[in-house]
Amino acid sequence: MGWLLGSSSTLSQVSCLHTSPELNSKHWERRNLIVYPPQQKDEPRRPAEIHHCRRQIKYSKDKMWYLAKLIRGMTIDQALTQLEFNDKKGAKIVKEVLLEAQDMAVKNHNVEYKSNLYIAESFSGKGKYLKRIRYHGRGMFGIMDKVHCHYFVKLVEGVPPKVEQKTGFDQAKEYVEQLRNRTIIHSL
């Protein structure tokens, strides 16, 4: 996989082309395969990133989104406890995915402490739907979709970054500032 070298300074034209020969690899899984060049001594340590996903889960993407939104930005332990005591069907699946990702992190991605991970990104996507017939009265029918979804998660090593809680007053102040900064363009 030499062609998948990720470099912050130079971006080769070849890396933009779709050159993957395998049929099974999709974008999210391929993100685990990028290899960075060795860091210099003065550079800050690059935290380990683990991308994991599960495809074609028999669940709705909208319902899965609520679980993904719940665990965004939490430490992995906190996320696992919250999911353990959640009653939704997707909670069990997301918990399995997180445990798999934690295992992968320790074994393959050189993460020292399995608790030193936080959820940087977590979201759900639409999978391939199966179509079935739903019978109505008077010979009418509707097409029923058997919904499936994908779930993606990115774990990063380290302490989760603190998100600034914006109050309503701050947001209103920003809005008023935006309005005040408007100017008339192409004027004298």
Place this chain on the structure above:
Amino acid sequence: MSLSGLLQFVGRSLQRLELSLWQAAGFDRFGPALAVNGPGILPQSHHSSDDENAQPSFLDSIFWMAAPKKRRTIEVNRCRRRNPNKLIEVKYNIEPCPECGNMKLKHTLCGFCYEKVRKETAIIRKQISIMEGGPLNTPAVESVVLYENETPSDADKGKRIVERNRKRPYWFNM
């Protein structure tokens, strides 16, 4: 619900259909049975007025059905779906179990500890069912569970003894 309104509309349209067929067959003009000098058919004024009244009610039923006027934009949909009252709340009543260390809810038994007790109880119950042989054979005495190297004490005089061939679990104090 729209389904009941639809059914009512369907019912009413069927009634109207039946009425129109009845009229077409000519069975609605009930005049006197014997021959009478005069107009053969009764005046149909009430019938025509009834027909006019039927028309507005037919149109009214369409207007009565509620339907969305405009498509809800994705921005509006997102505001409704992502409203904080619809998001899942973070639970703060989770604490570690003092016995096994797994997490548990404050007001609930620890799931892990409960599961381990449940498994042992299932084995004891199976043994009891083997001892009894069939349903409704429970003896009218108490039962006591004895593990390996345990003899029944004086308090267990008249009780039924259930044997288990393992050492007593630390959590089963008797």
